[in-house]
Amino acid sequence: MGNPFSPHIAFMIGPVPISMAVVTTWGIIVLLALLCWLSCRKLQINAGRWQSVLEILITGIDDQITQIIDENKVRFFPLIATLFIFICLANLIDIVPGLSSPTAVLETTAALAVITFFSVHYVGIKSKGLLGYLKSFTEPNIILLPFTILSQITRTFSMMVRLFGNMMSGQFLMGIILAFVGLLVPIPLMILHVLISILQAYIFTILATVFIAAAIAEDNKGD
Numbered sequence: 001m002g003n004p005f006s007p008h009i010a011f012m013i014g015p016v017p018i019s020m021a022v023v024t025t026w027g028i029i030v031l032l033a034l035l036c037w038l039s040c041r042k043l044q045i046n047a048g049r050w051q052s053v054l055e056i057l058i059t060g061i062d063d064q065i066t067q068i069i070d071e072n073k074v075r076f077f078p079l080i081a082t083l084f085i086f087i088c089l090a091n092l093i094d095i096v097p098g099l100s101s102p103t104a105v106l107e108t109t110a111a112l113a114v115i116t117f118f119s120v121h122y123v124g125i126k127s128k129g130l131l132g133y134l135k136s137f138t139e140p141n142i143i144l145l146p147f148t149i150l151s152q153i154t155r156t157f158s159m160m161v162r163l164f165g166n167m168m169s170g171q172f173l174m175g176i177i178l179a180f181v182g183l184l185v186p187i188p189l190m191i192l193h194v195l196i197s198i199l200q201a202y203i204f205t206i207l208a209t210v211f212i213a214a215a216i217a218e219d220n221k222g223d
Contacts, residue, residue, distance in 0.1 A: 008100075021105040028089050028102070057085075068209045069216075076212055079119055084205040087112065091167055091197030095190065103200075104168040106160070113160035116208045117152070124215030133215070159207055166200050 009017045039054055047055060061081045065073045087103060094101040102108040124133045137148045174189060 019105070019107070020100060021102040021108050024093060024099060025090065025102045025108060028086065028093060032086065032089065064206065065209055068206070069213045072216070076123065076209070080205055080209055080212075083112070083116070083208055084201050087163070087201035087204055088198055091201055092194060094171055095193070101167055101171055101197075103163055104171045106164050109160045109164040109167075112163070112204070113156045116159065116211065117156045120208070120211045120215050123212055127216040155207075155211070159204060163200055163204050166196065170196055 008020045010020045010023045011018050039050065043051060058081070061084060062073070062077065065077060065080055069076060090103045090108070091101055093099050094104070103112075121133075124136075127133075128136065138145050170193060174193060177189060
């Protein structure tokens with residue numbers, strides 16, 4: 001695995017370098033779009049195996065959101081579900097020989113954290129109005145405003161570094177073990193990697209959900 005702070009460049013578009021992480025990310029996006037289109041073409045009341053798997057996945061995500069955001073959860077389901085499914089697949093893509101997880105590169109986790117950051121503030125403003133949302137930053141005392149702003153930045157940075165650190169270190173460790181041991185222990189290692197990948201996607205998504213719930217908390221109380 002290359003240096004995660006200096007991503008491998010796949011090709012150039014004029015003066016703009018395109019890294020392998022970007023190529024893999026767009027590949028995952030295309031794959032998910034294709035799977036969604038194929039899966040939703042012929043939905044049936046009597047679900048087949050694939051539709052049953054999708055229903056279990058969607059119901060599980062919906063239940064997790066409900067535990068945090070009870071009111072108006074439908075508004076946020078597409079974002080939260082997309083984050084979880086994308087991060088899961090991005091974390092697990094390195095199981096495919098020749099591919100590397102884009103979430104093991106800092107630029108990808110930074111992009112995901114920034115998307116979450118702006119999404120949280122967008123729904124906060126949409127729920128409370130610009131002035132009402134800005135006012136919430138001064139509660140319970142305006143003296144806390146600098147700390148509130150700092151917390152918004154640090155928690156976003158924390159999400160970025162946590163996902164990157166766990167996936168990068170896991171991929172690095174797997175490479176070392178396979179280099180020394182070869183193919184003697186691939187199955188237990190792969191199982192552990194799958195569990196960690198799903199867990200990291202879950203943690204990132206739950207944090208995003210909690211931040212959204214906090215941004216609209218006052219709006220929900222008024223419902």
